Amino acid sequence: MLCESHSSKRLKIEHLIINFNVLQKVMKILLYTILLCYLRESWAAQVLLSPQLTNWGTWGEFEYCPEGSKVIAAQIKVELWSGGLIDDTCLNGIKLICGQVGGGVTRNITSKVGQFGSYKPTVHSCNGNGFMTGFMLRVEEEGGAIIDETATNNLRILCSGSPNGFIELEGERWGEWTNPRICDSHEYICGLQTQVQDGQGITVDDTSLNNIRVQCCDLSQEDLLFYGIKKEQNGVI
The missing domain is CATH 1.20.5 (Single alpha-helices involved in coiled-coils or other helix-helix interfaces)
Structure with missing residues (x-):
């Protein structure tokens, strides 16, 4: 037992x-x-923020492409430089065009837009089956109260299939280009949020658009196979 x-x-x-x-x-x-x-x-959920070399204004709401749509083109709203003692604002708005690659436009997203200037007639599209994966801004840094501040002047978009290239839009020439902000290789840009300073009146300097955020979304399995992309994280440069 x-x-x-x-x-x-x-x-x-x-x-x-x-x-x-x-x-x-x-x-x-x-x-x-x-x-x-x-x-x-x-x-x-990755969101890319532009370098905050200026920080005037308030943020608009995030706007997004329809599910599955990608940003395939861009257009900008610009107040042309007037020279002299005229208050200039330069870049006032960014319009990202969402669409199906190889198909039609599904939606335009802008977030907050400044009140000055007008949209340039040219819509700049990624080539072929390309879609937007990153951006650069041309920014005139804060220069002091006696200088006519313009903040962000221009935009470059980076597209898939062109990792070393970009498309430069037709904004103004003041300031320097920031380093690129790029989604990971398995992602595409699908949303936009802008920081814009409202009109300050006749006696106060206006800057209009200052910064942007873009939302990166995951490519579908079908897209990954179609483009021959492996999932890996590039990080922000």
């Missing part, structure tokens, strides 16, 4: 060890799954 008792206890201990090992494996799988879901959410 004593031997049977020891044998029974030994079996129970072995069962406990086996169950504990199984539980450990299940917990590892569960934690890995949670981590993977978190990383996917982090990738999908």
